[in-house]
Amino acid sequence: LGQAGVRTLVVEKLDAIIDYPRAIGIDDESLRTLQTAGLSDEVQKHITPYHWMRFYTASGKCFASIEPRTDEFGWSRRNAFIQPEVDQILYQGLQRYAHVQVLFGQSVCTVSQGPEGVALVVENAQGEKRTLRARYLVACDGGNSLIRxxxxxxxxGRTKPNQWIVVDVRNDPLGTPHVGMHCDPERPYVSAALPHGIRRFEFKVMPGETEEELCKP
Structure with missing residues (x-):
């Protein structure tokens, strides 16, 4: 929208861009979108292309492997990335457009629409409310979308909720590339190599375990 010259207001519930680790995988289609936005050169500093995924039994035997080796659309099909770094690049990229504004710390309370457009009532942390009006509303508020x-x-669709403990470690202690999905029924876990020498571990929370005991050092 910024590139097209459309006056745009982004409403964000959080007070700032998230700085803690989140997603670690990005595909070729997403990188094409970032390229179109003119941000791919900066984003490439925070990705590892051709990120394979291997599946292991409890005894450590590899029984399946996903090894993308092609780049039909100009980019590797599977890539590791550091989401907070890429989010910052996207946010800084908005500074190129004087007609794009971001409002942090604003929760959407209600949405209404009429012949002249859309009205949103938003509220800040102090409980102060105001009404925003626009011709169109683009719902980019995730799977638990209020707008939807x-x-x-x-x-x-449906899903079966489950919990995992996620730990990101600097100075990767393993130094092995790609992603390992360890399918041990006693404790499934993931070990993923990420850019900048970061290693992610994800351990499934098993039935009967509590968050309190698992978070003890």
Missing amino acids: RTLNVAFE
Whole structure:
């Protein structure tokens, strides 16, 4: 929208860009989008291309492997990345456009629409409310979207919730590339090599375990 010259207001519930680790994988289509936005050169500093994924039994035997070796669309099909770094690049990229503004710390309370556009009532941390008006509303508020629920838009599919403990370690103690999915029924876990010498471990929380005991040092 910024590139197209459309006056845009981004409403964000959080007070700032998240600085803690989140997603670690990005595909070729997403990188094409970042290239179109003119940000791919900066983003490449924080990705590892051709990121393979191997699946191991409890005894350590590899029984399946995903090894993307092609780049039909100009980019590796699987890439590791550091999301907070890329989020910052996206945010800084908005500074190129005087007609794009970001409002942090604003929660959307209600949404209404009429013949002249859309009205949002937003609220800050101090409980102060105000109304924002626009011709169009683009719902980019995630899987638990308030906008989707307000419009009664169905979200097909189902999932079985489960918890994992996620630990990111600097100065990668293993030094092995790619991602290992360790399918041990006693404790499934993931070990992933990331850019900048970071290693991610993810351990499944098993039935009967509590968050309190698992978070003890």
